[in-house]
Amino acid sequence: MAQSLYSSLLLIALCSISECVQRQYHFINEQKNWTEAQRYCREKYTDLATTDNMNDMIQLNKSVNDERVWIGLKMTHDNNWHWSSGDPVLFLNWASGQPYSKDNCAVMRNGQWVVGPCSNTSFFICYNMSRGLVFVSQLMNWRDAQSYCRQNHIDLVSVRNQNENQQLEKFINDRNSSGSAVWIGLFRDTWQWSDQSNSSFRYWKPDLPVNQYYEDCVGVERYTQGHWDEYLCSSPFTFVCYEDKLIVIQQNLSWSEALRYCRQNHVDLVSVQSVEMQRHVMNVVKLASTEAVWLGLHNYCSMNMWLWLSGDMVCYQNWAPGNGSTPENCKLENRKGAVQSGGDQTWISLPESHRLNFICRNY
Structure with a gap:
């Protein structure tokens, strides 16, 4: 009993460790136009600054020593849909004929999505890490709803698949007797990051x-x-560059060879211990030339569990269906973890002899 309690407390402690920021920001005290700043950052670092969330913005602002600086966001002619939380848009559930207008924010009504003016006021749904979905029965426009969710919870809700959409519909119906439309975190704009990142984080005045x-x-x-x-x-203006702490190596190596390469040339194979880190991985893995990419994830057969190379337990999990359990013959195959470079970029279990690209970390 005591041993079981100790193990439970140890797991909670290990899974509570926060993760470091995955970009290093560098303030450049030289005045350049945006294109010149972009060229400088690409030559000296990775690119002009990209931010994924408020934590990134806090770190970026700490690096800045001027009143106004360029970051890597620029207008394009493409109007694309994004989730406020930064989740990739893998699923859309528009009502018939939608989106029919040039409006840029989405509400849910009767389980389906409708586009509308962001200046309209509606109830809305936030997401909270501990409480899950939170229904807010205050009328706000989309941007005020976004600010409310970020200040009091995490963000406006994202919907990644049909199952989540059905759960959200039931949640709304149980709390919204009027049947009125409610804001979700879906919006579109014409802005694109210099590094072609999928980040949908915005922090406008x-x-x-x-x-x-x-x-x-x-x-x-x-x-x-x-x-x-x-x-x-x-x-x-002066400007901020970033140096990415993750790098895709486009060589096809076994897991052990990839591990050796990362430790000799960088720091280690990457560990993915949070949703935030998974988003960073999703941004860089698109550069891979193989269908899957090695992570620093290995199966510890004697303990019947997966571990990261750091020894950390796998608290955050993003396994594809049918993966993540310990196979009966894992000692023979020495199975390791990889992330798919296409689709929804979930993790899969493969024999370590497979030859794949891999992700090293520089921190």
Whole structure:
């Protein structure tokens, strides 16, 4: 009994360890236009700064020593759908004929999605790590609802598949007797990160962006708590570069060979211990030339469990169906963990002799 209690407490402790930021930000105290800043960052580091969440923004702002700096967001002519939380858009459930207008925010009504003006006011659904879904019966426009969720919970809700959509529909029906539409975290815009990242995190000043085509590059303003504004790309500002702590190696090696390569040339094979880290992996794994990419995940047969190379237990899990359990013949095959480079980029179990690309970490 005591041993069982100790094991449970140990698991809770290990799974509570926070993870470090996966980008290193560098403030460059030279004034350049946006294109010149982009070229400098690509030559010296990885690219102009990308941010995935408020934690990234906090780290970026700590590095800044000027009132206004360029980051890597620029307007394009493509209008794409994103989730406010940064989750990839893998599933859409539009009502018949939707989206029929040029509006940019989505509500759920009767289990289906409808596009509408972001300035409309509706109830909304937040997501909270401990409580799950949270119904907020306050009328707000989409951006105010987003700010409320980020300040009080995590973010507006994302919907990744049909099962989650059905669960959300039932949750709303149980709490929304009026049957009115409610905001979800889906929005679209024309902005794209310099590094082609899928990050949908936005941190605009109130009432922005205006989306004027002659002001199509983004800067961070320190005196507005690091909020973003639109500027002429030709304006001379200082800027922030980032150095990615993850790198895809486009060589086809066995898991043991990949491990040796990372430890000799970088630090180690990557561990994926949170949703945030999985998003970073999803951004870099698209550069791979193999259908799956090695992670630092191995099966510890004698304990009937998977572990990261650091020795950490697998707390956050993103296994594809049918993967993640310990096979009966794992000692013979020495199975290791990989992430799929396509589809929804879930993890799979493979014999370590398979030859794949792999992800090293630089931190």
